[in-house]
Amino acid sequence: MSTVSEAPAVGLTHQGSEDTGLGHRGPESKSIVVPYGFWLFVLSDMVIFSALFATYASLVHATDGGPTTNELFDRNLVAIETIALLLSSFVCGLAMITAKRANMLWTQGWLLLTGLLGAVFLGIELYEFAKMIGEGAGPQRSAFLSSFFTLVGCHGAHVTAGLLWLGTMMAQIWAKGFQPHIMRRLLCYSVFWHALDIIWVAIFTIVYLIGTLP
């Protein structure tokens, strides 16, 4: 029983051979801890959205004599938006696959397609917003429209931020290659982008489909 030789094994090493499953091998590597922390951020973001959804559900009938959900929403546009964002999420996954194999051409190509599909989504959303505001159905018209623009606009703002992040990632991959810290950022980006699609599923169901039921 020599306590001297035991000391390094229970320190903050990452050897694994002395692992007892009780956390003796110290913290996980950065490639695990950073995406996990980002996962916690994404989940807190979903909590923020849940508050916006709750607000919307409480105010959806408070139209103050103004336009209602049935009069405003166009299901065909929403279908195109939904498919664009879903395909964008899928292509982002393909970019992750090629990035892991350090294939510059395919990674940049898939990321570009991710961004283009995201831009299609954002363009349709901005067109819808502009059309509604032009018809006098802006956020100041009624409590329902205030909550609508807050909820859907917040998602749109996230998509905009995601597109800026995507451009940054493409530039960083191009300039610095597939280094571990770049791959870490790319993984966080893909988690963010997939999460935005999950939130959109809730939006197109609760706001657009349930809002336009006959």
Place this chain on the structure above:
Amino acid sequence: MTEHDPEKLNVAPGAPHDSMLSETVSYVIGLALALGLTAVSFWVASTSSLWGPGVATGLVVLAIAQMGIHLVFFLHITSGPDNTNNVLALAFGVLIVFLVMVGTIWIMTHMNANMGPPPEMMNLQMQH
């Protein structure tokens, strides 16, 4: 999702698989299921052959199913031991989301029903 490295206690959410084929298959299955569920959602919302009052509930169920598809096939959240931390964080997030949404809707609906202004004012503000 079958590979298990016993040395790995944790994997990052959304982390790619080691096998290119299993990873691609995962994304393709996820896309197919998500597209299918989206199509069903739009069909359910526009058909008149279903019982009207149940349609909204059905749409919410379809949306929750599609979120599950995204989590499993796009974010690679599994029930494996290396995913415990990711799943626990997700469970806590879902709990808070559920409490905030259901709690708010429950309270606000009852408040509107019990404490709203008289019917003639109600008609001005809350036109259904």
